[in-house]
Amino acid sequence: MYDRILVATDGSDAAETAVESAIRLADRFGSDLCALHVTPPDDGAPPPGSPDEIDLDALLDDLTARADEHDVPISTAVLSNESGAARTIAGYAADQDVDLLVMGTQGRTGLGRFVLGSVAERTLRLAPVPVLMVRTSTPVGELDDVLVATDGSEGAAAAVTHAVDLAAAAEATLHVVHVVDVTVAWPTGSGGPILDRMEAAGREAVDRAVDRAERAGVPSVEATLLSGSPYRAIVDYGADAGVDLTVVGTHGRSGLDRFLLGSVAERVVRTAGTPVLGVKAADAEPARTDWTDVYEG
DSSP: OOSEEEEEOOSSHHHHHHHHHHHHHHHHHTOEEEEEEEEOOTTOOOOTTSOSSOOHHHHHHHHHHHHHHTTOOEEEEEEEOSSOHHHHHHHHHHHTTOSEEEEEOOOOOSHHHHHHOOHHHHHHHHOSSOEEEEOTTOOOOOOSEEEEEOOSSHHHHHHHHHHHHHHHHHTOEEEEEEEEOHHHHGGGTOHHHHHHHHHHHHHHHHHHHHHHHHHTTOSEEEEEEEESOHHHHHHHHHHHHTOSEEEEEOOOOOSHHHHHHOOHHHHHHHHOSSOEEEEOOTTOOOOOOOGGGGOOO
16 A cells, blocks of 8 residues: 655654554555654754754664564655755655655644644645644554545545545445535525535535445445535544544645635644545645745744
8 A cells, every 4th residue: 555654753742643653554554664854944943842952863763663663664864944844844755756644743723723834734735645644642543444535526536546545455444425515505595406416416426436445345335425514524423433544635725815714624634533644636736835834833
């Protein structure tokens, strides 16, 4: 499933969870593991949540020893933060042709969270490879149940393809959901007809995902049509069904509206009780540089 996995580490608790999760995945899928540390600029401070002073040699030696305990082949790299940590990590992932990038995130919420963003979420928008984000409370465990949300878009189709391949490789149950966003229909005053069309489109998207999963040999598939706020419905379903991993598509938008409106993918990342794997469509345009890139939090 994954030939080469990259994990970014800064010594923080969230990064430690990412390292443990990456080692577990590499062990399970027979992957090579690469660990990357990005140093702050000469005049900059470590990212929020990371230790004030890092013994880099000790950090990488410990990581290597832990990988060796599982017979996971590992290499390490240290890069200077010349263009922002997120862009440095995303660029390295592209250069190394990795299949998966694993990162820790704080999962912060609130207005400051929307304005400032985080290295992990910025990397999610920039990286050309799937990004698995974990918090200290959501390490990767068993992969018995995998959840994927689909809305029929190209980004969702890419997420479905990845989730199907993962569920087949892990012999997991695949949960496919589509959320009918009632907030789109009701303000128009013609909720009934619009909702009917939205539900029909949702059923088509779910049916396509189920068909793909069955053809791929996924052992068990659960299909559900939900309604409500998309990110909340996805998170609630994951909690109720006890899934181990949530897969979502992301479009990589950037700019002011990106931070005012948020996206389903990033809201799921912040609030889900599972690790969240973000997948872009293969032909998705990379996020543009904007005013938010001056901050690396």
